[in-house]
Amino acid sequence: MNGSARVASCGRRAVRGRHAASCRAPGASRASRSRMARHQAIADDLDKASLGAPGFERPTVLVAEKLGAAGIELLEQYGNVECAYGMSEAELLEKVAESDAIIVRSGTQVTKEVFAASKGRLRVVGRAGVGIDNVDLHAATQNGCVVVNAPTANTVAAAEHGIALMCSFARNVAQADASMRQGKWERSALVGVSLVDKTIAIMGFGKVGSEVARRAQGLGMKVIAHDPYASADKAKALGVELVDFDEAVARGDFFSLHMPLTPTTDKMFNAEVFRAMKPNAVVINVARGGVINDNDLAAALDAGEIAGAALDVYTVEPPPADNPLVGRPNVILTPHLGASTVEAQEGVAVEVAEAVVTALRGEPAPSAINAPMVSSELMKELMPYADLIHKLGIVATQLGKNPKKVNVTYKTQAPDDLDTRLLRANLVKGLVEHTTNATVNLVNADLVAEERQIEILETKSTATGKTDLVSGVEVSMTAESDFPSALNKKGKIFVGGKVKDGEPYLTKLGDFELDVNLSGGCLMLCRQSDQPGVIAKVGTQLAAGGINVSFMTVGRTGPREDAMMVIGVDEKPTQETAAAVSAIDAIKESVLVDLPMTFF
Numbered sequence: 247m248n249g250s251a252r253v254a255s256c257g258r259r260a261v262r263g264r265h266a267a268s269c270r271a272p273g274a275s276r277a278s279r280s281r282m283a284r285h286q287a288i289a290d291d292l293d294k295a296s297l298g299a300p301g302f303e304r305p306t307v308l309v310a311e312k313l314g315a316a317g318i319e320l321l322e323q324y325g326n327v328e329c330a331y332g333m334s335e336a337e338l339l340e341k342v343a344e345s346d347a348i349i350v351r352s353g354t355q356v357t358k359e360v361f362a363a364s365k366g367r368l369r370v371v372g373r374a375g376v377g378i379d380n381v382d383l384h385a386a387t388q389n390g391c392v393v394v395n396a397p398t399a400n401t402v403a404a405a406e407h408g409i410a411l412m413c414s415f416a417r418n419v420a421q422a423d424a425s426m427r428q429g430k431w432e433r434s435a436l437v438g439v440s441l442v443d444k445t446i447a448i449m450g451f452g453k454v455g456s457e458v459a460r461r462a463q464g465l466g467m468k469v470i471a472h473d474p475y476a477s478a479d480k481a482k483a484l485g486v487e488l489v490d491f492d493e494a495v496a497r498g499d500f501f502s503l504h505m506p507l508t509p510t511t512d513k514m515f516n517a518e519v520f521r522a523m524k525p526n527a528v529v530i531n532v533a534r535g536g537v538i539n540d541n542d543l544a545a546a547l548d549a550g551e552i553a554g555a556a557l558d559v560y561t562v563e564p565p566p567a568d569n570p571l572v573g574r575p576n577v578i579l580t581p582h583l584g585a586s587t588v589e590a591q592e593g594v595a596v597e598v599a600e601a602v603v604t605a606l607r608g609e610p611a612p613s614a615i616n617a618p619m620v621s622s623e624l625m626k627e628l629m630p631y632a633d634l635i636h637k638l639g640i641v642a643t644q645l646g647k648n649p650k651k652v653n654v655t656y657k658t659q660a661p662d663d664l665d666t667r668l669l670r671a672n673l674v675k676g677l678v679e680h681t682t683n684a685t686v687n688l689v690n691a692d693l694v695a696e697e698r699q700i701e702i703l704e705t706k707s708t709a710t711g712k713t714d715l716v717s718g719v720e721v722s723m724t725a726e727s728d729f730p731s732a733l734n735k736k737g738k739i740f741v742g743g744k745v746k747d748g749e750p751y752l753t754k755l756g757d758f759e760l761d762v763n764l765s766g767g768c769l770m771l772c773r774q775s776d777q778p779g780v781i782a783k784v785g786t787q788l789a790a791g792g793i794n795v796s797f798m799t800v801g802r803t804g805p806r807e808d809a810m811m812v813i814g815v816d817e818k819p820t821q822e823t824a825a826a827v828s829a830i831d832a833i834k835e836s837v838l839v840d841l842p843m844t845f846f
């Protein structure tokens with residue numbers, strides 16, 4: 247990125263797209279119907295926003311690289327969109343601090359400095375394309391920021407570009423055009439090779455690789471592929487022979503590279519590999535520049551070990567003047583144009599905008615890279631229990647500091663099917679959120695637990711005769727406790743709960759059975775010797791401190807034995823009032839627990 251930012255308001259037709267979509271409904275395909283439903287949901291939020299519905303704040307989406315108009319329109323239905331193309335690094339760091347989401351293509355590096363500069367505000371990174379090697383995924387995850395991409399909309403464009411480069415190379419199209427522009431007529435110097443019956447080795451048999459395979463078959467080529475993770479059934483169905491790496495290298499006439507850039511694929515095409523290729527071999531790269539060792543490729547071309555290369559992508563983009571592959575007669579180059587068709591750009595714009603809005607809404611985005619997939623149906627079903635377990639985590643951690651080993655038991659009618667990630671993430675959030683300003687969510691919860699050395703052990707116990715997927719949750723943990731009443735017989739902090747009428751309830755604490763609404767506010771927990779008159783004395787002290795009681799409930803081990811009184815209060819008692827309650831004869835110990843009204 248260089249130069250000063252071109253900042254544009256991207257405003258256009260804000261709501262009209264929604265009505266246009268609705269009109270197409272009767273004849274629409276299943277995919278487009280579900281897209282319309284998503285757009286309608288977005289539009290509903292827009293209506294809420296324009297009505298000033300409480301709790302809805304329009305998020306700000308920073309679009310850092312050129313994005314198709316349809317995507318911008320969709321984003322504008324939901325949030326404030328700022329298009330700032332060509333920002334310097336400093337400008338990016340400044341703007342990201344005021345953004346809830348950022349959308350980039352391959353030209354913007356989303357580094358850990360970007361996340362640091364956002365100070366926790368950035369919730370979503372949208373990559374308008376496939377490759378996410380320009381996004382620091384670890385930093386995103388640490389910051390609880392969802393990374394989404396647009397994995398499908400540019401597949402055909404990239405495949406077509408790969409085929410275009412192969413055909414151009416085979417028939418010297420680029421060289422012939424350059425020659426004629428110089429007024430030359432070089433027919434004998436520009437004799438090409440035919441593609442028919444040649445072997446193309448597709449390296450990386452994913453979405454783009456498969457589309458290249460289909461097209462190469464149409465050109466009469468023999469198609470082999472290497473991909474350690476590809477299914478043999480898929481290859482067979484496409485009539486493609488899957489081979490190991492060495493065999494592919496030995497047999498290919500044309501190599502079409504389609505793997506992502508990862509630590510494993512980094513510079514995997516090196517001197518040794520080029521040496522093992524046929525002398526007529528041509529390497530075509532529309533994947534990522536980094537999978538090739540540039541110097542080794544240049545040396546292999548110089549030595550005549552291979553015949554040529556056609557490149558769309560480079561280790562550093564744009565390639566610096568001293569890149570050894572620029573300016574060679576047997577290398578043709580394009581400036582990362584694989585995804586650059588009108589159709590692909592409109593497609594990725596919509597695909598990424600949908601994913602960004604979905605993630606901003608807190609829903610699982612199908613293309614989330616660093617968050618587990620949780621279907622919206624499951625999410626909806628588990629939400630009340632996610633809220634409950636979050637509150638149980640908060641209660642448990644206010645009764646015992648520094649939790650270490652945490653056992654959680656889910657009572658469920660489907661132990662084999664229950665996906666607990668959402669619940670576990672909420673538990674971790676409840677356990678740690680009072681000790682950090684950082685966001686804890688589905689994205690980073692496991693990482694946060696690991697960093698804090700909190701071991702979460704999950705058990706599912708079968709609940710019979712219940713209709714809900716989950717019907718109860720219990721959490722026990724080793725921790726330092728100043729409130730021994732919360733300990734069970736094994737000396738662990740123990741809390742259990744249920745959801746009743748959609749609201750979270752604490753039903754177990756230590757050895758006590760309770761019935762405490764955890765919807766929010768402040769709770770005073772008092773262990774007492776069960777005897778007449780204690781409730782009145784506590785009420786009197788609270789009243790003296792100006793504290794209004796919203797509810798009171800008592801659980802006891804038996805008449806005139808130990809009892810646990812839980813008092814919901816509208817205001818948090820001062821230290822003096824809390825001390826006055828503790829000083830009541832029958833009260834053995836007491837503690838205040840704060841609960842948030844909302845959850846993530």
Ligand SMILES: NC(=O)c1ccc[n+]([C@@H]2O[C@H](COP(=O)([O-])OP(=O)(O)OC[C@H]3O[C@@H](n4cnc5c(N)ncnc54)[C@H](O)[C@@H]3O)[C@@H](O)[C@H]2O)c1
Binds near residue numbers: 377455582
């Ligand atoms: N030039 C462009 O403009 C452009 C456009 C689109 C995609 N791309 C790039 O093309 C690549 C492929 O995109 P896609 O959409 O097909 O992704 P994809 O995830 O569908 O396919 C990638 C395939 O690579 C395979 N793979 C992983 N490691 C491998 C290895 N060591 N050896 C061989 N195969 C390996 C995977 O199993 C997978 O099947 C990505 O790098 C993407 O960024 C570039």
Ligand SMILES: O=C(O)[C@H](O)COP(=O)(O)O
Binds near residue numbers: 374377400582585
């Ligand atoms: O990975 C991709 O999707 C392509 O490389 C496209 O990158 P671009 O969005 O920068 O064109």
